[in-house]
Amino acid sequence: MSEPNVAADQLRLLIERIERLEEEKKGIGDDIKDVYLEAKATGYDAKIMRQIIRLRKMQPHDRQEMEAILQTYLAALGME
Amino acid sequence: MSEPNVAADQLRLLIERIERLEEEKKGIGDDIKDVYLEAKATGYDAKIMRQIIRLRKMQPHDRQEMEAILQTYLAALGME
């Protein structure tokens, strides 16, 4: 048409961009799943691998949090 | 060392691959968030856009069925 519904197009474009990104994201999710399958085939347990990865991710953060807590514990108890 | 722990290397490699993929995945997640922000800035409602995307993902048949059940329940409750 000569007078396209601009707003509609705009919305559609945004949604299509999101859908494309979500597909990509899903693709990577599948890749991850494949690596787990490969690991499993090699004899590793996926559940344990997930734990390890979580631990590696958490460690810096958690140590920080733990420290923060300690500090604040003392402060809260008026022992600073 | 002259006798590297092959199993350890193998496991570490698998884990590092997964960690890299997860980073990528996170990056795309951030991109998606950006598009929603852009949409919001343009005046669109992110929450409803999410609904739309969910609906588009469903098979027409499933979508119809779900809608039908919803209507039935609403009717049963006098909410039509």
Next chain:
Amino acid sequence: MSEPNVAADQLRLLIERIERLEEEKKGIGDDIKDVYLEAKATGYDAKIMRQIIRLRKMQPHDRQEMEAILQTYLAALGME
């Protein structure tokens, strides 16, 4: 000790009160889960029941408005 740490006791008390309340809250959450299970056993769809409950919680006006926006978006995308 002859000089108990009053501040520490106070903080501990507050925290214990919260922990007790959170337990209660969790208990009710479990009850809710049970009702959904019962509903499911009777043939109802839990997911749709949740939708219904969400709708009932909204003010009629808000619900109408949301529905209207959804329709507008669907129309814009040719999904009506």
Next chain:
Amino acid sequence: MSEPNVAADQLRLLIERIERLEEEKKGIGDDIKDVYLEAKATGYDAKIMRQIIRLRKMQPHDRQEMEAILQTYLAALGME
């Protein structure tokens, strides 16, 4: 009516039970919020209190998990 819609009644009853439970749950949530307000008025920081509570909740679980990981790490690397 002399022939009530039994199914409708049944659904309504289930939903009303859930709604009542959710109200209770919300009430407790409000109580919790109140305790936090009280704590704040006494000079404690809610965010820090939340951290403490989370930590107290996590500790047993996390120590277990950590130990499990350690075991499995060794096992996975053939060092058991």
Next chain:
DNA sequence: AAGCAAAAACCCCATC
């Protein structure tokens, strides 16, 4: 408005 915490949906697995 931006991050954080709670709730909900989804997905995979194991089990019967």
Next chain:
DNA sequence: GATGGGGTTTTTGCTT
């Protein structure tokens, strides 16, 4: 092959 359960991710609502 279905069915529940655990865990992960996604969404929503809240607080600052």
